[in-house]
Amino acid sequence: MARESLGFEITELRLGLPGEPKSLVSTNKNEKKRMFSEIDGNGDNEKKSNTGGNLKTTESKAQVVGWPPVCSYRKKNSMNEATKMYVKVSMDGAPFLRKIDLGMHKGYSELALALEKLFGCYGMGEALKDPENCEHVPIYEDKEGDWMLVGDVPWEMFMESCKRLRIMKRSDAWQIERTYIEIDEIKEKNV
Amino acid sequence: MKKAAYSFPEEVLEHVFSFIVSDKDRSSISLVCKSWYEIERWCRRKVFVGNCYAVSPPILIKRFPELRSVTLKGKPHFADFNLVPEGWGGFACPWIRAMAGAYPWLEEIRLKRMVVSDESLEIIAKSFRNFKVLVLSSCEGFTTEGLAAIAANCRNLRELDLRESEVEDLSGRWLSDFPDSYTSLESLNISCLGNEVNLLALERLVSRCPNLKTLRLNRAVPLDRLPNLLRGAPQLAELGTGAYTSEMRPDVFSNLAEAFAGCKQLKTLSGFWDVLPSYLPAVYPICSQLISLNLSYATVQSPDLIKLVSLCEKLQKLWVLDYIEDDGLEVLAASCKDLRELRVFPSDPFGLEPNVALTEQGLVSVSEGCPKLQSVLYFCRQMSNAALNTIARNRPNLTRFRLCIIEPRSPDYLTLQPLDDGFGAIVEHCKDLRRLSLSGLLTDRVFEYIGTYGKKLEMLSVAFAGDSDLGLHHVLSGCDNLRKLEIRDCPFGDKALLANAAKLETMRSLWMSSCSVSFGACKVLGQKMPRLNVEVMDESGPPDSRPESSPVEKLYVYRTVAGPRLDMPGFVWTMDDDSALRIS
Numbered sequence: 001m002a003r004e005s006l007g008f009e010i011t012e013l014r015l016g017l018p019g020e021p022k023s024l025v026s027t028n029k030n031e032k033k034r035m036f037s038e039i040d041g042n043g044d045n046e047k048k049s050n051t052g053g054n055l056k057t058t059e060s061k062a063q064v065v066g067w068p069p070v071c072s073y074r075k076k077n078s079m080n081e082a083t084k085m086y087v088k089v090s091m092d093g094a095p096f097l098r099k100i101d102l103g104m105h106k107g108y109s110e111l112a113l114a115l116e117k118l119f120g121c122y123g124m125g126e127a128l129k130d131p132e133n134c135e136h137v138p139i140y141e142d143k144e145g146d147w148m149l150v151g152d153v154p155w156e157m158f159m160e161s162c163k164r165l166r167i168m169k170r171s172d173a174w175q176i177e178r179t180y181i182e183i184d185e186i187k188e189k190n191v
Numbered sequence: 192m193k194k195a196a197y198s199f200p201e202e203v204l205e206h207v208f209s210f211i212v213s214d215k216d217r218s219s220i221s222l223v224c225k226s227w228y229e230i231e232r233w234c235r236r237k238v239f240v241g242n243c244y245a246v247s248p249p250i251l252i253k254r255f256p257e258l259r260s261v262t263l264k265g266k267p268h269f270a271d272f273n274l275v276p277e278g279w280g281g282f283a284c285p286w287i288r289a290m291a292g293a294y295p296w297l298e299e300i301r302l303k304r305m306v307v308s309d310e311s312l313e314i315i316a317k318s319f320r321n322f323k324v325l326v327l328s329s330c331e332g333f334t335t336e337g338l339a340a341i342a343a344n345c346r347n348l349r350e351l352d353l354r355e356s357e358v359e360d361l362s363g364r365w366l367s368d369f370p371d372s373y374t375s376l377e378s379l380n381i382s383c384l385g386n387e388v389n390l391l392a393l394e395r396l397v398s399r400c401p402n403l404k405t406l407r408l409n410r411a412v413p414l415d416r417l418p419n420l421l422r423g424a425p426q427l428a429e430l431g432t433g434a435y436t437s438e439m440r441p442d443v444f445s446n447l448a449e450a451f452a453g454c455k456q457l458k459t460l461s462g463f464w465d466v467l468p469s470y471l472p473a474v475y476p477i478c479s480q481l482i483s484l485n486l487s488y489a490t491v492q493s494p495d496l497i498k499l500v501s502l503c504e505k506l507q508k509l510w511v512l513d514y515i516e517d518d519g520l521e522v523l524a525a526s527c528k529d530l531r532e533l534r535v536f537p538s539d540p541f542g543l544e545p546n547v548a549l550t551e552q553g554l555v556s557v558s559e560g561c562p563k564l565q566s567v568l569y570f571c572r573q574m575s576n577a578a579l580n581t582i583a584r585n586r587p588n589l590t591r592f593r594l595c596i597i598e599p600r601s602p603d604y605l606t607l608q609p610l611d612d613g614f615g616a617i618v619e620h621c622k623d624l625r626r627l628s629l630s631g632l633l634t635d636r637v638f639e640y641i642g643t644y645g646k647k648l649e650m651l652s653v654a655f656a657g658d659s660d661l662g663l664h665h666v667l668s669g670c671d672n673l674r675k676l677e678i679r680d681c682p683f684g685d686k687a688l689l690a691n692a693a694k695l696e697t698m699r700s701l702w703m704s705s706c707s708v709s710f711g712a713c714k715v716l717g718q719k720m721p722r723l724n725v726e727v728m729d730e731s732g733p734p735d736s737r738p739e740s741s742p743v744e745k746l747y748v749y750r751t752v753a754g755p756r757l758d759m760p761g762f763v764w765t766m767d768d769d770s771a772l773r774i775s
Contacts, residue, residue: 064599065272065273065274066269066272066273066274066679067272067599067654068537068540068541068570068595068597069271069272069595069628069652069654070272070536070537070540070570071271071272071329071355072271072272072273073271073329073355073357073383074487074536077383077410077464077488078488
């Protein structure tokens with residue numbers, strides 16, 4: 001499989017053998033900026049407004065206190081065990097890991113905002129839209145132990161498969177990338 | 192005092208009175224004459240206090256020295272929706288302390304929306320020899336330590352019901368504190384507890400209490416332990432399951448199905464958290480005997496719900512999520528001709544778009560198919576005047592109608608008109624309507640209808656409705672039997688309130704939040720009406736730091752014989768006679 005330009009090879013990070021089929025990969029993978037436009041429009045609302053707009057709409061729904069009149073006991077106990085999806089989030093350079101409940105968010109843009117708030121790393125939303133120019137890149141470990149770029153798959157699929165999150169410095173991503181290229185090259189040589 | 196020659200001796204009157212149990216009738220008896228008042232108060236055994244601040248413990252004890260059963264309610268209803276700030280009040284402790292001293296033979300305490308401490312529970316456990324019933328409904332403030340005290344000390348306990356309370360669950364150990372010799376449990380509801388209880392202790396407790404009729408487990412009780420519990424109590428009439436999911440295994444399933452089939456008296460089912468649909472058929476064998484089914488936590492889809500519901504031909508009460516959809520409600524209407532009460536809760540109340548195919552049509556179907564339907568609570572996203580009209584005409588026997596159209600101020604989706612006429616039809620046709628909750632786009636006209644026709648109405652809940660004070664005036668001046676009125680986010684102000692001040696003394700309480708009632712008007716009301724407590728809640732600071740014409744955040748007015756309460760937190764101000772002095 002031909003490699004993309006270097007900036008997007010981070011998406012090729014795999015711990016599995018090269019060539020193994022990945023059912024999680026979305027179909028228009030080969031588009032240069034695909035994951036970011038997907039994040040913007042896929043898991044979230046159909047509106048293609050900017051992140052802030054989306055969030056405002058969803059947030060303002062929840063902001064009227066006590067409406068709809070569902071009693072707080074019912075609200076608390078209606079959460080399915082499955083919807084309490086706390087995952088660890090680490091950020092390179094931050095001394096402590098944090099935990100975030102994926103079930104609390106409706107889509108990637110909300111997640112981006114939550115991560116920004118947690119770590120004070122502003123620009124997470126932008127990172128999801130324009131990876132080349134961002135300092136931090138969110139990646140996640142899926143159920144199979146592979147590290148994936150956040151945003152490739154539909155939000156629900158992401159929620160199910162995400163085991164932990166990591167906010168990586170772009171510069172670090174290069175390091176790992178290089179290691180994998182080397183590993184792959186070695187493997188190819190040995191085939 | 193002269194006794195008329197024809198009057199009965201006291202003992203006879205007392206004996207006759209003992210057959211009168213209704214509170215209203217007891218109250219009427221006590222008003223006949225002084226001697227009847229005296230006799231009645233000495234033989235009154237049961238008292239219901241709808242607002243714990245309407246009266247005080249000393250007043251209660253002085254009048255009724257021989258009570259065996261006390262029910263108290265604390266916070267206003269809107270506390271359920273987080274509209275009453277933390278610390279507002281409703282403290283059970285002063286009551287429990289007073290009753291511990293005055294009623295050594297007290298048997299039953301029922302509290303709703305009150306703050307109960309472990310200390311209070313310990314006092315209960317140690318003070319009442321013959322204590323039998325403890326019901327804590329939507330209460331908070333206690334931990335499993337308090338429960339341990341009850342378990343360890345109340346030898347004659349029959350009922351322990353913690354429904355919807357917020358309990359700090361420190362450990363499941365408390366259940367083991369019921370001594371081995373304790374066998375009188377008849378009803379246990381621990382569904383609100385977060386952590387696992389000691390399952391072995393639970394099993395042993397259940398199997399040694401032959402009169403256990405009600406068992407409502409908490410989510411943490413795994414499904415595979417349910418069969419054992421059921422086998423230990425085949426006489427159960429009401430069961431609340433724990434989490435209704437497990438690895439799908441045929442042996443677990445058949446064990447469960449067998450255990451359910453063995454409960455020939457089971458009439459009520461609830462629980463059903465985290466339902467794995469393939470386990471639902473385990474209850475099919477007993478569906479035909481069920482009269483009450485609470486599936487409001489069961490996140491299963493319409494087809495599974497339909498299968499279940501269609502087997503429950505004797506069903507009288509159904510609580511379910513809107514996953515049932517219009518199709519499911521149509522099946523319900525066809526299968527459950529004995530249905531009296533339906534509650535449909537929203538699965539995704541904060542979602543922007545509808546996630547299920549549930550509309551007004553579902554409710555119309557049920558109103559057509561279920562001739563005994565009296566009580567409705569329905570969350571949906573669209574409604575029309577035509578549908579409400581149809582429902583009203585189909586079901587003039589409705590006594591409780593609570594409709595929540597999720598988006599505030601939604602008009603009739605067909606005509607884009609307000610829903611005044613629809614709700615008007617409800618109050619006009621349903622002459623015995625006692626409880627009504629409004630929603631959708633509504634003008635003052637709906638209140639005119641309510642004032643005109645809602646003569647039996649006792650409780651009205653209003654949100655985001657009305658245009659002016661006239662709306663409030665219609666209700667206060669027209670609804671002869673109104674007891675509780677709760678309003679939020681409506682443009683109702685001073686005029687209607689002050690013009691109907693006297694009406695407020697005939698009601699239990701009035702709640703108004705985010706309306707247009709000014710601080711000045713509250714003061715006037717407080718000063719004019721000494722038998723009302725007029726309480727203003729404002730978390731942004733003392734109301735007198737703003738102009739008198741500023742609207743208050745929240746207003747809670749209730750009649751009382753106990754005077755202003757003394758346990759108000761910092762954000763509550765009382766507008767009584769010396770309110771001016773008290774605030775500054």
